[in-house]
Every structure is written in structure tokens, then in C-alpha cells.
Amino acid sequence: MANPPLWQSLRVRLLAMMVVMILGVAIIGIWLENRADMAALQRQAQDEAALVASLVHAGMDDTRDLSAEFAALAKQPLLSRLLIVEQGRVVESSGPFNGQLLADLNSKVWLPAVALDKEPHSYASDSQSLFVFPFADDGRYLLLWFDTQPSADTQFANRIRLLGLALVVVIVAGIAFYVVSQRLLNDPLNILVAVLQRRIKGERQARVPALGTHELGQLGHWLNQTMDSEDAALEALRLSNLEGEDQKARFLRIFKVMPDLVTVTVLDDGTLVDVNENWVKTTGWPKQEAIGKTATQLGLWLDPADREKLLGQIRDNLLHAARIQFQSRWGDKIEAEASGCVFEEQGKRYLLLSLRDISDRLRKERDLHLLAQVVEVSLDGVMITDASQSILAVNSAFTAITGFSADDVVGHTPRVLSSGYQERQFYQRMWQQIHIQGMWQGEIWNKRKSGEIYPQWLSIRSVKDDDGQVLHYVAVFSDITDRKAAEARIAFLAYHDPLTGLPNRTWLVDKCENAISQARQQQHMLALVYLDLDRFKSVNDSLGHDIGDALLNEVVKRIKPLCMADELLSRQGGDEFLILLPNIENCRRVEMLVERILAVMSEPFSVGGHRLWVSTSIGVSVFPEDGDNAAQLLRKADTALYHAKDSGRSTFSFFARDMDKNLTERLQMEAALKEAIGTEQLQLYYQPQVLISTGQVVGVEALMRWQSPELGSVSPGRFIPLAEETGLIMPLGAWCLEEACRQLAQWRQLGFNGLMAVNISVRQILRADFFDLLEEVLAQSAIPADRLELELTESLMMDNVEASLEVVQRLKGLDVSLAIDDFGTGYSSLSYLKRFAVDCLKIDQSFIRGLREDNQQARSLIRAIVQMAHNLELNVVAEGVETPEQLAILTAEEVDVAQGYYLGKPMPASEVEVILRSQGVTLRVNEKG
Numbered sequence: 001m002a003n004p005p006l007w008q009s010l011r012v013r014l015l016a017m018m019v020v021m022i023l024g025v026a027i028i029g030i031w032l033e034n035r036a037d038m039a040a041l042q043r044q045a046q047d048e049a050a051l052v053a054s055l056v057h058a059g060m061d062d063t064r065d066l067s068a069e070f071a072a073l074a075k076q077p078l079l080s081r082l083l084i085v086e087q088g089r090v091v092e093s094s095g096p097f098n099g100q101l102l103a104d105l106n107s108k109v110w111l112p113a114v115a116l117d118k119e120p121h122s123y124a125s126d127s128q129s130l131f132v133f134p135f136a137d138d139g140r141y142l143l144l145w146f147d148t149q150p151s152a153d154t155q156f157a158n159r160i161r162l163l164g165l166a167l168v169v170v171i172v173a174g175i176a177f178y179v180v181s182q183r184l185l186n187d188p189l190n191i192l193v194a195v196l197q198r199r200i201k202g203e204r205q206a207r208v209p210a211l212g213t214h215e216l217g218q219l220g221h222w223l224n225q226t227m228d229s230e231d232a233a234l235e236a237l238r239l240s241n242l243e244g245e246d247q248k249a250r251f252l253r254i255f256k257v258m259p260d261l262v263t264v265t266v267l268d269d270g271t272l273v274d275v276n277e278n279w280v281k282t283t284g285w286p287k288q289e290a291i292g293k294t295a296t297q298l299g300l301w302l303d304p305a306d307r308e309k310l311l312g313q314i315r316d317n318l319l320h321a322a323r324i325q326f327q328s329r330w331g332d333k334i335e336a337e338a339s340g341c342v343f344e345e346q347g348k349r350y351l352l353l354s355l356r357d358i359s360d361r362l363r364k365e366r367d368l369h370l371l372a373q374v375v376e377v378s379l380d381g382v383m384i385t386d387a388s389q390s391i392l393a394v395n396s397a398f399t400a401i402t403g404f405s406a407d408d409v410v411g412h413t414p415r416v417l418s419s420g421y422q423e424r425q426f427y428q429r430m431w432q433q434i435h436i437q438g439m440w441q442g443e444i445w446n447k448r449k450s451g452e453i454y455p456q457w458l459s460i461r462s463v464k465d466d467d468g469q470v471l472h473y474v475a476v477f478s479d480i481t482d483r484k485a486a487e488a489r490i491a492f493l494a495y496h497d498p499l500t501g502l503p504n505r506t507w508l509v510d511k512c513e514n515a516i517s518q519a520r521q522q523q524h525m526l527a528l529v530y531l532d533l534d535r536f537k538s539v540n541d542s543l544g545h546d547i548g549d550a551l552l553n554e555v556v557k558r559i560k561p562l563c564m565a566d567e568l569l570s571r572q573g574g575d576e577f578l579i580l581l582p583n584i585e586n587c588r589r590v591e592m593l594v595e596r597i598l599a600v601m602s603e604p605f606s607v608g609g610h611r612l613w614v615s616t617s618i619g620v621s622v623f624p625e626d627g628d629n630a631a632q633l634l635r636k637a638d639t640a641l642y643h644a645k646d647s648g649r650s651t652f653s654f655f656a657r658d659m660d661k662n663l664t665e666r667l668q669m670e671a672a673l674k675e676a677i678g679t680e681q682l683q684l685y686y687q688p689q690v691l692i693s694t695g696q697v698v699g700v701e702a703l704m705r706w707q708s709p710e711l712g713s714v715s716p717g718r719f720i721p722l723a724e725e726t727g728l729i730m731p732l733g734a735w736c737l738e739e740a741c742r743q744l745a746q747w748r749q750l751g752f753n754g755l756m757a758v759n760i761s762v763r764q765i766l767r768a769d770f771f772d773l774l775e776e777v778l779a780q781s782a783i784p785a786d787r788l789e790l791e792l793t794e795s796l797m798m799d800n801v802e803a804s805l806e807v808v809q810r811l812k813g814l815d816v817s818l819a820i821d822d823f824g825t826g827y828s829s830l831s832y833l834k835r836f837a838v839d840c841l842k843i844d845q846s847f848i849r850g851l852r853e854d855n856q857q858a859r860s861l862i863r864a865i866v867q868m869a870h871n872l873e874l875n876v877v878a879e880g881v882e883t884p885e886q887l888a889i890l891t892a893e894e895v896d897v898a899q900g901y902y903l904g905k906p907m908p909a910s911e912v913e914v915i916l917r918s919q920g921v922t923l924r925v926n927e928k929g
């Protein structure tokens with residue numbers, strides 16, 4: 001902007017105004033002064049007039065003197081003229097008026113219409129005053145003119161000069177002001193103006209520099225402040241404008257994608273004006289179909305009255321969190337929380353409604369409620385704390401387990417439950433895991449309110465918000481006192497035998513391994529002693545398990561005291577025991593121990609009112625000779641035990657290498673036997689049974705013979721037990737039965753009506769399919785069932801009394817004959833014989849072997865057996881008759897049938913056939929009916 005014209009300059013105007021004002025004041029002052037001067041002059045004129053009048057009055061008598069007086073009086077500053085008038089004529093004057101009529105003077109002097117009156121009076125004009133003084137009673141009047149004009153003019157002229165001087169001073173001062181103001185006013189003002197001009201041009205950073213502390217300086221400061229404020233406001237406005245634009249776009253975007261269902265409706269009638277995408281998605285109504293209709297028309301309200309209820313909740317045009325229910329186009333019920341506001345636009349009121357679908361939340365709340373109830377009724381204790389581990393809530397089970405009520409613990413930390421059993425490091429590790437993994441679980445000992453310490457199984461889990469901040473800790477625990485006891489019991493049972501309380505096999509094997517490694521290090525020996533009670537099974541089966549159990553405990557009572565402190569007695573199971581001698585110098589200690597065991601075991605036991613004899617067989621293995629691990633030592637001790645049993649019971653055996661050899665042989669034999677079944681390697685030989693009274697063959701016993709290509713001739717005494725152990729006895733026995741029956745059927749064709757005795761293993765008859773086999777064989781061979789005699793060994797029957805009894809019953813049901821083989825070796829009592837309902841007793845050859853004329857004891861025994869058998873109506877067969885002497889005694893003792901080498905060795909069928917043919921008769925001993 002250009003500088004303004006001079007006349008518009010503020011300075012010039014100020015200056016002009018100042019000059020005008022000074023001049024105006026001066027002129028008014030002079031005028032007023034003048035007026036005051038005039039008034040003063042008039043007062044002075046009056047004073048002088050009074051003075052002159054008094055003087056004139058005093059000199060009245062001498063008119064001449066008056067003239068002289070007049071001259072003096074006329075020197076009065078203001079007195080311009082003096083007249084004495086008598087009878088209207090000037091009698092004396094200070095001018096050339098003597099003798100003139102007063103009336104005529106009008107044209108020469110200022111003479112108003114003077115009243116000659118008895119009282120002095122005066123007249124005044126602007127600049128003159130006329131005083132009329134009457135003389136006393138002589139008709140003369142003194143007229144005095146005073147002219148104030150000259151004096152006033154003089155004074156006026158003085159003042160004008162003064163004014164002129166003042167004007168000069170003013171002009172000089174104005175010029176000085178103009179010059180000085182240039183620096184004081186104009187420069188700062190120019191700066192201000194320039195700054196403002198820059199601002200106007202848009203230079204936002206333009207600011208007034210510091211101008212000083214005077215008003216303009218302050219003005220500059222304020223201006224800067226104003227500009228700062230303005231800038232801030234402009235910036236705010238700019239931002240707000242930007243924001244405003246953004247907001248609009250943002251609002252539209254929000255409106256569009258808001259997770260809530262947003263509608264704008266006309267308040268009065270509910271017509272939908274706008275809806276967002278989620279509303280469309282949730283309700284199923286396309287926007288174009290919905291707009292212009294009401295929610296009622298769209299059928300959104302489950303109950304149309306709900307809208308009125310909703311409107312009724314609007315307060316101050318606002319609606320807050322009102323619960324509503326509506327349904328989608330497909331009839332899905334939606335529960336929502338409605339918030340909104342009423343707004344006005346172009347005179348119309350609208351309702352902006354935001355519906356938050358809280359169906360899920362409510363479902364979750366219900367679930368939570370359910371969960372809370374579940375927690376409440378849970379048998380596990382539940383404790384919830386906040387992030388600082390202050391207890392917030394506990395359930396009933398918590399109270400039941402700990403004894404602490406909610407009131408006792410809420411607000412406290414779980415430390416109230418602490419037993420002090422766990423160290424600080426335990427808790428540190430626990431919390432470290434919770435912080436890292438979010439959970440911990442384990443066993444912990446805590447304290448009940450009663451002070452009782454008890455074990456808990458505790459799980460602690462942290463509950464975090466979406467940002468990973470811990471909100472709560474939830475602890476769930478159960479009282480595992482019972483479980484711990486059960487676990488302890490299980491742990492005990494895992495390593496102990498529940499009946500005797502002795503360590504079990506597992507424990508022993510563990511100890512044995514440890515002992516072996518110690519023995520290896522310290523270079524000493526150890527031994528494993530394997531004990532097996534002979535005939536224990538008989539006791540168990542015949543007298544019951546309680547007696548059996550009691551017997552086992554008695555056995556332990558006898559053996560345990562024989563063991564030294566470091567020697568471990570364990571029960572292997574059943575009637576088997578193991579003793580570990582972990583540190584021995586030599587085998588002497590082992591021999592000593594086993595001899596003492598055999599000794600104490602040879603004494604009868606008194607259990608449950610029964611006197612019982614239970615011998616034991618013992619096998620021993622030794623480290624390092626027999627093996628370098630527990631399994632090897634066990635196996636070798638077992639082999640030694642087996643050997644001990646084999647070589648007669650109630651004895652012991654140290655493991656020897658040849659025992660292992662036997663084992664290998666057994667394995668070889670097993671394989672060979674498998675191969676042999678169904679081949680000609682196996683044959684049946686038959687040994688005649690002779691009726692002593694007649695000498696006739698009344699029966700034959702089928703005996704198996706095995707001619708192995710690898711092993712040569714193997715006796716049944718070796719392969720039958722092996723077959724029983726390995727289960728091969730089943731196919732073997734089946735073949736034997738079929739072959740024997742087939743042979744009998746053949747001989748019956750020849751007219752032989754005797755018995756065919758077949759050895760049957762108890763394992764065989766305990767198989768359910770044995771009876772099917774038997775029926776099938778009988779049917780196939782078509783022999784009468786009672787011509788088949790099944791021989792069951794006494795000892796095996798006595799080992800399985802109950803099962804054997806049942807089987808015998810079934811066999812009797814089939815009508816087959818039954819014989820007890822090896823009688824006298826199996827401790828069978830009379831009562832058992834009765835119950836077994838057998839047809840025949842076969843006295844074991846061990847009884848026959850010692851039968852001589854000089855052996856009365858053996859003979860008495862035979863006699864007793866025969867008497868007993870006959871009393872039970874049983875036939876008696878004597879096995880192993882080798883001499884005529886034996887036969888004679890047996891004959892004398894009324895034994896029914898004899899079998900033995902003396903009468904005939906086991907022979908092939910063809911040879912039997914020769915005998916039968918030569919005999920030519922059929923014997924019918926033991927034939928029923």
C-alpha cells in the first residue's frame with residue numbers, strides 16, 4: 001500500500017488539529033479576556049465616574065476652578081468628556097460644548113435619551129458609559145462620558161501580538177513535533193503497517209519487531225499476540241476444516257461399516273430413511289426395499305408395541321442402552337442394545353438408532369452364569385484372584401475343602417492357605433511358569449482353616465485380556481489326600497506283595513541289578529535263591545485259598561528270620577519266593593541258608609486247624625559265574641530250581657552249566673516234537689493188563705513212543721512233560737486218543753472186549769473242546785464208552801481239584817471209565833476218591849518196586865490201598881510188576897489187575913494182536929452191566 005497523501009497523514013492531521021485547537025483556544029481566550037477587560041473597564045469607568053462626580057460636586061461653587069478641575073479630571077484614563085448641564089444647556093465642558101443645548105449634542109457625542117433625574121444614573125453602550133449626576137437642588141447635572149474603547153483596543157492589540165507570538169511558537173512546536181514524531185510515531189507506525197501489509201499479503205510469519213516500551217511498542221507486542229492467536233485459530237480452523245471434511249467421510253465410512261446396526265428413521269412415524277450395511281446384513285432386508293418403510297411394516301419387531309416402549313425411554317433426546325428384541329427377515333431372533341439420539345433437520349425430527357447385537361454376549365452371559373453355577377457345584381475348589389493375587393471369589397467346594405468361607409479369604413492373598421511346606425524357590429518356579437506359559441499344575445501341600453496340612457492337586461491359569469495383560473488368576477484344586485493314600489498303596493503294591501508284604505519280583509529285580517553293579521565294582525559275589533513250595537497247589541485247592549494264604553504267611557515267618565539284614569526275601573508270586581544275597585564271599589553262606597530253609601520247611605505247619613507238610617525245592621544262581629544281569633541270574637536260578645524238583649523234591653540245586661544244556665535240549669526237543677506230530681515218528685505201544693485171578697489180558701494201556709530222527713528214541717517221561725508245558729499235549733493227546741480208539745475198535749473186531757487205557761493230561765481235559773473230541777472219537781470208532789479208560793495222574797488231579805471234579809462229572813456223564821494213575825503219589829484222601837467217582841486205582845510202581853516177602857510195610861500199604869479201593873468198589877491195578885514174587889504178593893493181597901514187564905512190556909499193536917489171538921478168550925473185567 002502506497003504512502004497516503006500528506007493531508008491524509010495522521011501526523012499532519014494531528015498537527016493541524018493541534019494548531020487549530022491551540023489557535024481556537026487562544027482566540028477564545030483572547031475574546032473572553034477582552035470581554036473581561038471590557039467589564040473591568042466599565043467597572044473602572046463607574047469608579048472613576050463616582051470619583052469625578054464627588055470631586056466636581058465639591059468644586060461646584062467655582063466654575064473657573066471647575067474648568068481647571070476639568071483639565072485635571074480629564075486626565076483620568078477613561079474619562080473622555082465631562083459636561084455640566086444646567087437647564088438643558090451645557091454650562092461647562094471639557095470640550096467645545098459650552099453653551100450648546102444638550103439635545104444638540106446628539107450628533108457629536110454618544111448621547112442616549114438622557115433623563116435628567118434627581119438620582120444619579122448611567123447609560124452604557126459597547127464601549128462607552130454615560131454617568132449622570134444631579135447637583136444638589138440647583139438643576140445642574142454633571143454628565144461624564146467614559147470611553148473604554150481605547151483601553152480595550154490597546155489590550156486587544158497586545159493580545160493579538162501575544163497570539164501571533166503564540167502562533168509562531170505553535171508552528172515551531174508543530175514543526176518540531178512533526179520532525180520528532182517522524183521517529184517516534186511514524187517509523188514504528190510504518191513498521192506496524194509494513195508488518196500488517198505482509199500479513200495481508202499472506203506472509204504468516206510476519207511479526208512486529210521490538211519497538212520499545214511505549215504504546216506503539218506495546219501495540220506491536222499485542223499485534224504479534226493477536227497474530228499468534230489468529231494463526232493458531234487459523235491453524236485450528238484449517239485443521240478443523242480438514243477434520244470436518246475427513247469427519248464427514250469418516251462418518252460415512254463408519255456408518256457404512258459400523259458393526260452396530262444403524263438406522264435413521266423419521267421420529268413420528270418410524271419410516272426408515274437410512275440404514276447401514278450391517279443392518280442390511282443382519283436383518284436380511286436390502287436397503288432399497290427397506291428405505292421408506294417402517295420396521296413394523298418389515299416385520300422386524302417381534303412385538304410392534306416395542307417401538308413405543310423404546311421411544312418412551314428417550315430422555316433429553318437421547319436413548320441409552322435400551323434392550324430390544326427384533327427378528328431378521330428369516331425369523332432369527334436378535335437381542336440388541338439400542339442407543340441413539342433424536343435430531344432435527346429441516347424442521348423434521350429423526351431418530352438415529354444404533355443397535356448392538358448382544359445375542360452372543362447374552363448367550364455368553366448365560367453360559368457364564370451356567371459356568372458360574374457349574375463352578376459353584378464343582379467338587380473341585382475354585383479360587384479367583386485379581387492380577388495382584390487378591391482373592392475375589394471362591395466356590396463352595398473351596399470352603400468344603402479348606403474350611404475357609406468366602407468372607408474369610410476374599411480380599412486376602414492365597415498365602416492364608418500356605419502350609420509352609422514348600423520352599424520359596426518352589427513358588428518362584430511356579431510363578432515363573434505361570435508368567436511364561438500361562439499355567440501351572442502340580443501337587444502342593446496347603447493348610448486348612450483347622451491347621452491341618454493336606455495335599456492338593458492344583459492348577460493355576462492366568463486369564464489375560466486381548467492385550468496380554470493379566471486380569472485374573474484362576475486356581476482349581478482338589479483334595480488328593482485319598483488319592484495320595486491310594487497312590488502310596490499302589491506304589492507299595494507295585495513293589496510289594498499284598499499278601500505277605502514282602503517285596504515283589506520287580507523290587508527284587510531292581511535291587512538285584514543294583515547289587516550286581518556294586519558286586520562288580522567291589523569284586524564280590526552275590527546269589528539268587530529261588531524257592532518253590534512243593535504241593536502248595538494241593539493245599540490251596542483242597543483246603544481253600546484262605547488256608548493257602550495263611551500257609552504262605554507262615555512260610556514267610558519261618559524263612560525271613562533266616563535271612564540276614566542285607567538279604568532280601570521277596571515273593572515271586574504263587575508259591576515261589578526269591579532271596580537275594582547281595583554280598584557273599586563264597587557259596588558257603590548260600591548253602592547254609594538253603595539248608596536251614598529246607599530244615600525249617602520240613603517241619604509240619606499248623607494252619608487253620610490243619611497240620612500241613614510243605615516241602616520246598618530250591619534253585620540257586622551266583623554272580624558272576626551264572627550271569628551278569630538280573631534276568632540271567634533269575635533264569636539260571638529257575639533252571640536250577642527245575643532241576644532240584646526233577647531230582648526229587650525238598651532239595652536244592654546250584655545252577656550248573658549242564659542245566660543250561662538241558663534247557664537247550666528241551667528247546668530242540670520241543671521243535672522236533674512239533675515236527676513229529678502227525679508223522680510216523682510217533683507210535684502207540686500197548687502194555688497188557690492182566691487179570692491176576694485168571695491170567696487173562698483184560699486190557700491194554702496205550703503208551704506213546706517217539707522215534708526222532710535227530711534225538712533217537714525219546715521216552716514219554718521226557719517229551720510228555722515238555723508237551724504239557726508247551727501245549728503240544730493237545731494235538732499229541734488227540735492223536736493218541738484217536739489212534740487208541742481206532743485200534744481198540746479193530747481188536748474188538750477180533751472179539752477183544754477188554755479195556756483201552758489212555759493217559760490223559762489234566763491240561764488236556766481242562767480244555768472245553770476235549771469233550772467234543774472225545775464224543776467224536778467214540779462216535780467214529782463206535783466203541784462202547786465204558787471200554788475206554790482214561791488215566792488221570794493223581795498228582796495233577798490233586799493240583800486242580802475243583803476243576804478236575806467238574807471234568808470227572810462230565811466224563812462220567814459220557815460213561816467212560818476213569819482210572820487214577822500213579823496212585824499214592826498225590827496225597828489224595830479217601831474223600832477225594834469218593835468225590836472223583838473213578839472206576840480204578842492204579843497203584844504207582846514205586847509201591848510195587850519194594851514189594852517183597854520181607855517187606856511187610858510195603859505189603860501192608862498195598863493191603864490198605866486194596867481194602868480201601870474195594871470198599872469204594874474200585875478195581876485195583878498194580879503197575880510195574882516185574883517179578884513173580886511181586887505178582888504173588890499182589891495176588892495174595894487181592895489186587896485185581898497187574899501190569900508190568902513181568903507180564904508184558906509195552907509193545908506194538910501187531911504184537912498185542914498176536915497175544916490176543918493166542919489167548920483166544922475175551923475177558924470182561926470191569927465191564928459194566
Ligand SMILES: Nc1nc2c(ncn2[C@@H]2O[C@@H]3COP(=O)(O)O[C@H]4[C@@H](O)[C@H](n5cnc6c(=O)[nH]c(N)nc65)O[C@@H]4COP(=O)(O)O[C@H]3[C@H]2O)c(=O)[nH]1
Binds near residue numbers: 717758759761821845
Ligand atoms: N520200570 C518199569 N516200568 C514199567 C513196567 N511196566 C510198565 N512200565 C512203564 O511204566 C509206565 C507206565 O505208564 P504211566 O505210569 O502211565 O506213565 C506214563 C505216562 O504217564 C506217560 N505217558 C506215556 N504215554 C502217554 C500218552 O500217550 N499220553 C500221556 N498223557 N501220557 C503218556 O509217560 C509215562 C511213562 O511212560 P513209559 O515210559 O511208557 O512208561 C510206562 C511203562 O513202560 C515195569 O515193570 N517196570
